[in-house]
Amino acid sequence: MSAIDDVLSAAVEAGDVPNVAAIVGDRNGVIYEGAAGPRVAGAADPVGVDTHFRIMSMTKIVATTAALQQVEKGTLDLDAPIASYCPEFADVQVLDGWDGDTPRLRAPASQATVKQLVTHTSGLGYWFWSEDLVKWEAATGTPNVLAGANVIFTAPLLADPGTRYIYGINTDWLGKVVEATSGVTLDVAVKDGITGPLGMGETEFQLRDGWSGSTTPVHLKGEDGTWAASEIELNQQPEYYAGGHGLYSTPRDYIKFQRALLGGGELDGTRILQQSTVDAAFTNQIGDLSFPEAIPTADPTSTHEFNAGPGYKWGYGLLLNTDDVPGMRRAGSGAWAGLCNTHFWVDPTTGICASIYSNFLPFVPPEALALYASFEKAVYASLSS
Template structure:
């Protein structure tokens, strides 16, 4: 597909991205793969298909699949209160505000935290990246961010009652804790043995080996003038917990295997990861009359505002954003998608039978230049299929 090559090459040559990996597939296999540019603007190593990326919140889809395996096995229940399994969630507190001295004001939550609410970001949790009140709470209490790898970081209060609204959050880190409690295994081992290894995702995991570390793409920071600078951005080496919401590293080919498994109803190359009815349920609206709320940045160095489809009512499934209408020239209504903080993006279109991803390593999230490239790439994928 030379048209797609041209889109990606222009992005690199024009300085929009240091390097990029992009891939697409249908139900029968890979339909496009390309790697352009460099892994690091300070080094000569070229971007290659097997370059390893920190995929951040693209981890959430994999953790959600892990949880749904345990739902299938009746070791987790979507709608039972999680307090008996995870004691910290037995009596959750809601942050109502701050008193005159600046101390947090908390009250008991009026509804329980359940697995369905965690998977749909309706449990009441948030991220300080997009919620200034949580940032204020963390400053007042000394609470650490989840990327610290400290279990204490998960002891955050809710910012609304469970079921009240949708808000992007640390909830999938708690899903990872539920997977550990129900399975009796550390999350990194469960995910490796039940998802990554069966699908042949040999370059994916929470802990990169020497071979993967040697192929890591470096994170770059976008300055106000649009220029890019390599930065040192590391994850904790020996965390107390591996984040189900954002701790995985992966490659384009590996993650495409995961997307193709979902596109094929839970099975890839004879390996069943989920039942077809489970995959279908994950792709349905699970938040009823609630809507996805655009992310409004409270930390400009980490994220821009993010509204993937302005003016469109979008929903959330069991782990995925669901667009409510067709996107002209691109994905159909009812497609599933999400992204990672370092500007890694994917979509899965069951109606058209197409999935794709675009991987870079740039902060802040929702980089306008990357989003333009992603839209052009996706449009070219559908145009190539039509042609």
Template structure:
């Protein structure tokens, strides 16, 4: 099968030429393997990227393996495995500068961790949590301090969708049940089986030399070196944001999910994970930024959407783009992926630019996806 990547190549090269990105890589994956790869600017074939929140789907896969093995139940309470979780209060507001805290009204479940409905938040997308950190001096997850996970919830469990450290707690469950660090568990259960040789939580010196530097969008649209960096020696393997790898490694993961979990999970488990698990809870129309240097506001597309176990879901066909049921997510350094099992194609676009949802990168992403589906219509029959 030949995939004419000239349109994709033009999108990436154009993005570098216009200053939208300093370095970028794209990979198109089919069920049988890679279809096309191109890197431009400061990125090349061997570049390593900070996966950031693209770590979440991989860590969730390890948890799903435990579910499949009967060692973990989706409806188990988090506190039944990690008692310290049940002691976390819920931040309801402030009385002056004093946080107003309440006990959890009902226990959060493993399923709620996987769907971001357990009540946990992120400081950079929740103003109340950001204020709590400022008032108390508690660290953020980007500090590398494990204590950062033990700040209050921002909703009662099971009442709202809120992006947060849910997957970090899920990673702690994986560690508790497997008896291994998350990095060791993923090496054994995901990275190793799929041949993701450059993926992990602690890149060595040679790998760090291959990391694409992080750049920050300035007010005038230019890119300048960023002061933001992941900690070199965090206290825990952060399932929510802590892994590194190449785009080719992540392509192997996307290919496995295109094939209903092949090499990782039974088809029934993968299909269950990619169903909508939100129930009556709605996704927000806007994820509002609390720290503009890290993220812009992220608006939701006005189309049906949901959340599976570890993945955002598009629940309608987008003309000229992805199919209904496509899974996707992204990382804060403006890296993105999608997994379209209906068409049998996945795409990954990786750069290292802040803040998240940077419009020049988002425009590059849309151009990439449109170019892919122009080709998919010609070369890949529907499943």
């Protein structure tokens, strides 16, 4: 798999990313590990597969798994209204327009369900892909979700439940549902049900003492094209555990979770989900709705426009491609990414899973997307050689 090493090195040498680590697994174990570049731009310490990254929205499928475990235990009904578990959700209204700079709100046409949180069809959004939410946050003085403050749960719906796929703070609400049904905080639910059983000792919601020398910072590119470490960091004393973005992990740790999904919910004899539940996670759960082909940015400092293209659906916590991608993942693969530029996929048909990591902003610049595609093509080429 030396061709993969070449892809990673070339991207760092070209300045496309500040650093990169990647890992590939199959149902039997890890089959590739590689990395290129420094852990901190300008320093000598190399990045690696044991480096800690902010995995941001790669947290979502972990929190979703915690919710699905509650479903299997019989304590959570996906079809139940969110407000039956979190009564405060009954106060969430739909943003229906503006009277000047004053938001116009109304009651939703129906009660949003827990399943709609899992599938991002509740109507909740994110500021970086919604100009209305950017304006609402400014008008109300409400910080965005990365602040780690409970006030973010006052954010309105952008559409009536069940009418559109809108990517948003759904999984943060889902974390609240997990807490209500499990009787423990989300960090404990994740540790007891997922990271503990799978031996993921390097995955946590907050930076642990001693990780300073193994964590890569969020990098920003200067006007001269060089990368530099920033002071950007997640709130280390949050008011809630963010099921939507809160985890730190390493490539070696997260691949254990990916391999558990690839194994139908089981890793090396340890089962975290039933096969039927995993099958449902990899099945279209949004019906005739589709993941948007293109999503314009509402905050260019956070993300570029996101262009998925046609033919994508959403399962439970996973983006699903409905067609084979030539030279890459097969139809029915599940994937997602994190805002600071981490990406993963699980391909049950081919029998592999992989992930690629860096930490920088904004999300998905064209040169980084080119790296991810080159990495994936090199992975599949190595399998067929």
